[in-house]
Amino acid sequence: MPPLFKHPNFVHFWIGQIASSFAFQMLSVGIGWQMYDLTNSPMALGLVGLCQFLPQLLLTLVVGHVADRYNRRLICVCTRFTMAMTVGILAYGNITDSISANMIYLCAALLGTARAFEMPANQAILPNLIPNELLSRAVSAIASAREISVIAGPALGGLIYLIGPTTLYLSSMSCFLVSCVIMFFLHYNFTVKTKSPISMEHLFGGLRFIRGNKVILGSVSLDMFAVLLGGATALLPIVAKDILHTEAWGLGLLRCSPAVGALLMSIYLARRPLTHSVGKIMFAAVAVFGVATILFGLSENLILSMIALVLLGSSDMISVVIRSTLVQLETPDDMRGRVSAANSVFIGSSNQLGEFESGVTAAWFGVVPAIIVGGVGTIAVVGLWMYLFPNLLKRDTLEQ
Template identity: 55%
Template sequence: MLSVAIGWQMYELTNDAFSLGLVGLAQFVPMMLLTLLVGHVADRFDRRKIVFLCQLFEGVVAVFLAFGNHAGWLGREQILLAAAVIGACRAFEGPTLAALVPELVPKELLPQASAWSASAGQTAQILGPSLGGLLFSAGPSLVYVTSAVALLSSAALIYWIRKKRSVRKVEPLAVRSLFTGLVFVFRHKIILGTISLDLFAVLLGGATALLPIFAQDILHTGPWGLGLLRSAPAIGALLMSLVLAHVPLKRALGPILFGALAVFGAATILFALSTSLILSLTALFLLGASDVISVVIRSTLVQLHTPDEMRGRVNAVNSLFVGTSNQLGEFESGMMAGFFGAVPATFIGGVGTIAVAALWMYLFPALRRLRTFSDEWTEEKPRTKQSDVQTGP
C-alpha cells in the first residue's frame, strides 16, 4: 500500500519520471551504506527483536506521511525522506528475517519453506497494492493510516514469535569480520552467479517504478488500475510459489533458472509494447511467476550452505544484491524513461535481461550445469566455518 501511495502521489505532485526514479534511489542508498553493519547486527543480536524494531519504525513513517498529507505540507522532499527511512529499516529487516527462518524450520524443509515464505509475501503484495489503489481514491491519508495500523500490528506479531533458544558463536566487532559475508559469497561461485544474475537481470528488466506512467499515460486508467498492475506480478509469483511449495525444485536447477530469466525478459518486452490493460496484466503475471523461481533457488542455496553464525552477514550481501536490483533498478528505469520515454526504456530493459542471462550462461558454466541444491557443495569444497570467520576481505 505504501508503494502505491508514495509512487502515485510523487507522480501526481511532480509529473516527473526522474522523481519516481529518485524514490527508488532514496530506498537503495541506505541499504547500500548499511549492508556490512546490518549483517553483523543480525549475527550478534536477537533477530526477532531486530525485525520488531524495523516494523515499528516503518509504522511511525506511515504515521508521518499521513500527518504530513493531512496537514498539507507533504511534498517531494518529505516523500523522499520517508522513502530513505523505509529503505534503512528494510536494510535491517530483510537479512534478519531471512536469517531467522532456518531457526524455525528444519534444514530438510528449507526449499519448501522458502516457497511458502515467498507465497506469504506475494499474497501481501497482491492484497496491498489493490487495497492501496482502492483506498487512494478516497485520499492518500487513508492509505497511510491503514499502512501504519498494518505495520504496527505486524511488529506486535513478530515480537510474539516463540522459538527455541539457540546459541550462536559471536565474534568481536572488527573490520575483518564485517567483510566475511562478502568473502563467503565470492568464494562460492554458484551462489555468486545466482545472486549476481538476479541483480543484473532485474536491474535492467524492472518496470515497476514506471507503472504510474503506464497506468496514467499509456493505459489511461486511475489509481485502481495502478493497483491491479502492481498486483499482477504478485499474483503470478503467488501461484508459482504455491506450485513450488507442493512440487519443490529438485532437478535441472540451472536450466530452469536461465529459462525463467528468458521468460522474465520476454514478459517485460510484451508489457512495454502493450496498449491493452488485459495484455499488460498478463505480461506482468508472467513476469512475477518467472521471477519467483529465481527467488526460491537463490534463497535456498544461500540458506543451505551458510553456517548459522554467518547467516546474517551472508543474507545482508544477498539483500544488497536484491535491493540493488529492485531499488536501483527503479532509479535506472526512471532515468531511462526520463531520457527515452517509458516504452523504449522498458523494451530495452527486457532485451537487456535476455542478454544478461545469455552472458551468465557463458561466465558461470557451473551454474548452467547445476542440477540439485547439493551440487554446489560437491563441486567446490568450502573451507571450514572457522576459516570463513577468520578470513579478511
C-alpha cells in the same frame, strides 16, 4: 494440512510477514498520494524512494553484522515497532495539520533505516524455524504472502485513503504493531555465539563469502542482471498511454499482472517444490523472463501485454525462489545476516538501476527498442552465465 503449516513457528512467522507487508504496501500508497498532493512534483516522489533506499545501501555492512551478532527475533520486533512509531508521526502530523514534505522525507528515511536492519534478520531467521528440506516451500509461501499484499495492499490503501490519510496511517501502524506482537511471541532459540572483535574482515565477510561461493555468486548475479536489463515495468505508464492507448484502468491491470503471475507460481512451488535440475531450471526461467520481456515490447494489444507480464512475473518467481533457497542453504548460520544484507543490496540496486537503465535507453532509442534490447540482453546474460558458472548449471538439488 501441508507439512509446512504443521510447524507453529512458521505459521506465526508467516502471519507476521503478511501483516507487515500489508502495512508497508498501504503506507506506500498513502505517502505517495500525500506527497504529490503537497508538492505536485514527480521529483518529490522519486526523492521519497531515494530516502528509503539510501539507508539500506549505506548500512549494508552494519546491518549484516548486527543480524549475525544479536537475536534476530528481537531485531525484527524492534524494527517493526520503530516503523509503527514512524507511521504514528505521520498520523500525528495529519491530526495536527502539521504534515509537510520535509516530515515525509524524514519519516521515509527512518522507515528505510528500520527496513535496512529488518531485512537481513528477517531472511536469516527463516532457516532456524523449519527443517532444511522444507525451506524451498517456506520461501515460496512467504513469496505468496508478499505477492498477495502487493496486489491487494495498494488497493486497500487507496480505499482507506478516501476516508482520510490519518485513517490510512493509523491502519498501517496497527498492522505493524500486530506483526511486532506476533514476532515477539515467536519461539526462536537464539544461541549466543563467540563474539570475536569487530573488524573490517568480519564486516566484509558476507561479500567475501558470496565472491568465494560460485553457486551463490552465479545465482545472485544472474538474477541481478536479469532485473537490471529487463526492467520493462518502469516504462508501463508510457506503454499504456502511447502504445496500448488505454486509460488509467489499463495501467492498473498492467501493474498487477506481474504480481499475479508471481503469486500463481509461488503457490504452485509451495505445493510442488523443485527437487531436481534446479540449476537448469533457473537458467531456463531467466531465459523465459527475457523472452517475455521481448514479447511485451512487441505487443500492441492490452491482453497480450498482460499475458507477457504474467509470464514475466511467474518466471521471475522461479528464479527468486531458487536463488533465495540456495543462499540460505549454502550459507552458515553465523553468516546469514551478512550474506542476506549483501544480497538485498544487490537486488535493491538492480531494481533502482534497472529503472534508470530503461529510462535512459527509452530516451535514446525509443520505448519499444529499449524493452526489446533489455530482453535480448537478458537472454545473452543467460548464455554467458551458463559458461561462467558451470557449477550452478549442473546443480541438481537445492540442498546438498
